[in-house]
Amino acid sequence: MSRPTKRVGDITRGTTHPNRLRRVDRWMLHAVCPVVRAAKDPLVVDLGYGASPITTREMFDRFQKHVRPDIEVIGIEIDPVRVKQGQAIAQSGLSFAFGGFEVPLADYRSPIAIRAFNVLRQYEEAEVKDAWQQMTDRLAPNGFLVEGTCDEIGRRSTWVAIRAGQQQPETFSISLHLDDLELPSDVAPRLPKALIHRNVASEKIHSFLQDLDRAWLSHSALIPFGARQRWVAMAESISTSYPVLDNKVRWRLGELTVPWEVVSPKS
DSSP states (O other): BOOOOOOOOOOOOOOTTTTTEEEEEEHHHHTTTTHHHOSSOEEEEEOOSSTTTTHHHHHHHHHHHHTOOOOOOOOOOOSSHHHHHHHTTTBBBBBEOOOOTTOBBBBTOOSSEEESSSSSSSSSSGGGHHHHHHHHTTTTTOOOOEEEEOTTTEEEEEEEEEEESSSSSEEEEEEETTTOOOOOOGGGGGGGGGHHTTTTSSHHHHHHHHHHHHHHTTTGGGGGGGGHHHHHHHHHHHHHHHSSOHHHHHHTTTTEEEGGGOOOOOO
């Protein structure tokens, strides 16, 4: 049976596009899916998938192919019409349900991972921590919530990863399409809700983005060798001042991940 709870949240604008979330899925395959592989119940939730269930279907296909064939993905939406649209493409291992931040699941199951993308943009910053708490409370032990924002076609994306039982994120990530990038700070309009209003001179996220810009510009001599080489050089430079995670393999994808403390808002 499902948890008898009130549906928590508001209907979002619902903008979506095929492959819009490929960047965060790719990162999850790297950073979160080892936990999914080890899970007794390999259940993943896509919360707030929007006007089309296509990105939930893509997530299922990627995780089934690259993580484990018995993965189960449930798309959850607070708009009943969108749930019906999802149910039209349901199959073994892929289903859709009505709900919100309370993450209602049958038989009191707990997901090992929740992806919640572009769902908090319309909320106030003060509401973010409560939403995080509601979602992480539903996770299985060692599970992760990945919450973030991207542009309409997924070329600029940022997210945070929060482990079950924690009050704040572990990491903050940026992922960009590099070929048409002018400055790393161009991602600012796509920062998570917890950070988007903090991009001002007194805050750490502002300083971090400005330092990325300076490092990016300092390697303009690498333009003839391609944007990937330039991004890697930028990451290597910035790592002398910040605890940049991962390595060149991830950086070449246009990714950069740092501990949350690097960008966390001031109280």
